[in-house]
Structures are given as C-alpha cells and as structure tokens.
Amino acid sequence: MPPDELRYEDSGARRTVFQSYAQAVDWSDRSHVDRALLVFEDLVLYGKRSGWEGTWLDELAVPLERDGLRIDERGRIAWIQPPLRVQDLSGLSDPSGILAELQRIQRDLSNDHAGAIGSAKQLIEATAKTVLRERGLPIDENAKIPALVKQAQKALALDASAITPGPDGTDAVKKILGGVAAIAVGIAELRNRGYGTGHGQASTPNGLGARHAHLAANAALTWCELMLDTLRDPEAPWRKTQAGP
Known part of the structure; x- marks a missing residue:
C-alpha cells in the first residue's frame, strides 16, 4: 500500500x-x-x-x-503469505532491480508458478549484476546465468579457486559454495526448459505446481542472501584480497 x-x-x-x-x-x-x-x-x-x-x-x-x-x-x-525479502539492502547504491524481482515472485507464487520460476531466475541475474556493479566491475548484459554466477562469486572470493584463510578456505565451505552455484544454474535451466516464463511455448508444461515455484524461489533467495551477506560483511575474504598484502 x-x-x-x-x-x-x-x-x-x-x-x-x-x-x-x-x-x-x-x-x-x-x-x-x-x-x-x-x-x-x-x-x-x-x-x-x-x-x-x-x-x-x-x-x-x-x-x-x-x-x-x-x-x-x-x-x-x-x-496471507509472508513477503519474500532479503535481510538488508540498505548498503546498495541501487536495490531497485532486486526489489522488483522479489515483488514479481511474491505476486506470482500463489497463482502463476511458471511466472515465479521465471522471476526467481531473474532475481539471480539481478543480484549477480548488482554485485558486479557494487564492486565496480564490468557487466555483460548478454551473459548467461552460469557466467554471471561465476563472475559474481569470483568478485566476492566465493569461487572454488579462491585461496582464503579461515572457514572460507576449507573444503567443506567450498563444497557448499559449489552446491549453491549449482542451485543458481539449475533454476535458470528449469526456466529454460519451459517451466518458467520468458519463452513462448506451444503448450503449457504439465505437472508444474506450487512446490516447484516455492523450490525455485527459496533456492534463489538462498543464493542471493549469500551474495549480499558477503558483499556487506566488513570481514569478508574479498575485502582482504582487495586490500592486498
């Protein structure tokens, strides 16, 4: 309101x-x-x-x-259904792209499952581009989700090749990070296979239900929370890499 x-x-x-x-x-x-x-x-x-x-x-x-x-x-x-949100967007120079996708997911979750999946994919895309913008890195507007996810995680030293001290450098955390990246890519693949909006279909997909929409939305939120929490964290590994020895 x-x-x-x-x-x-x-x-x-x-x-x-x-x-x-x-x-x-x-x-x-x-x-x-x-x-x-x-x-x-x-x-x-x-x-x-x-x-x-x-x-x-x-x-x-x-x-x-x-x-x-x-x-x-x-x-x-x-x-009726608690609104989707990420914890804190106050530190971003412009959170409008992320907020717009959160609102679309919220709108579509109850009655447009394909729309919610499409918006979940767009939330990942918006978050990845926001991270790159906040880090002052170039954004390829034509890049696919796998490339964007990889670039954004690398920008925050959350990729498998990053060498960082503490828990972020452990095999356990790297396995989790690899799994989270796979989740983000999986949402894009689900949408691209016709289960999300963004491409016209000759016929509507069968078997798509609310649980699939919630799965995509919650998975996208998990990835976005990780990225934004790491971007905001004053002790995050990317800041030490940026500062140098």
Whole structure:
C-alpha cells in the first residue's frame, strides 16, 4: 500500500497527520511495514468497538488483500503469505532491480508458478549484476546465468579457486559454495526448459505446481542472501584480497 495511494479529498487535521505518517514509512523495509500494519490494525479494532457503520472495513480489506494481507474476524491483520525479502539492502547504491524481482515472485507464487520460476531466475541475474556493479566491475548484459554466477562469486572470493584463510578456505565451505552455484544454474535451466516464463511455448508444461515455484524461489533467495551477506560483511575474504598484502 504505497503512500501515493493514500490521498484524501479533505484536509482534516487527523487525515493530514496520517498522510504525513504514511509518507514517512519506508514501504520497502519489512520492519517499517509491520509497524504501519499495527496502526491499521488499531484503526480496525477501534472502528469495530465503536460500531462504525458502512462499508469502510470492506474498502480497507480490498487493498490489503491485493498486497497479500487479510483481516480476520477479530480485526487482526495478518499476512496471507509472508513477503519474500532479503535481510538488508540498505548498503546498495541501487536495490531497485532486486526489489522488483522479489515483488514479481511474491505476486506470482500463489497463482502463476511458471511466472515465479521465471522471476526467481531473474532475481539471480539481478543480484549477480548488482554485485558486479557494487564492486565496480564490468557487466555483460548478454551473459548467461552460469557466467554471471561465476563472475559474481569470483568478485566476492566465493569461487572454488579462491585461496582464503579461515572457514572460507576449507573444503567443506567450498563444497557448499559449489552446491549453491549449482542451485543458481539449475533454476535458470528449469526456466529454460519451459517451466518458467520468458519463452513462448506451444503448450503449457504439465505437472508444474506450487512446490516447484516455492523450490525455485527459496533456492534463489538462498543464493542471493549469500551474495549480499558477503558483499556487506566488513570481514569478508574479498575485502582482504582487495586490500592486498
């Protein structure tokens, strides 16, 4: 429910205060959104206790449902499906590409499984390009996912050839990193085989269900969290490599 949609025709003091509050909320920050929802919930509970008449509750429920929320019989507001998110995007110069793909996945998970798989692939692509941009490295807009994943992991010293001290240099961590890279490539292959949007199909794929969409979405999030956590970590191996001996 972005603040641009919260416009009122009158200029009453309470409405003006509420509009100012809504515009101050960072709607891309889950903690901000959760606090804002508590305000809406208090409004619903107050209205129900005060016996407000009319269709105000239905009118409030419609935009909330559109954003994946519902109002229960007690007036409590809850997520129908918790929003997908990565922990912290605040340090990125421009997180808009990642946020756009997260929103697409969220939108498609419940009713467009192929769309969710396609967006999961695009989330990996957006994250890899973001990492390369933040590191000041060139981005090949025509590169395929395997190449992008490899370049991004190498940029953060997360590739198998990196020689790093501590747990990052152990065989165990390198096996995990290899597996995570394979996950990212596997999502792209799943999409390319016709199970995700992005290519026109003569017929729709059979057997595609919600569990496949959730598998792709959660796997993509795992890879993206790893990359962004490592990019943000002040003690990450790539920073020591960058600094030199």
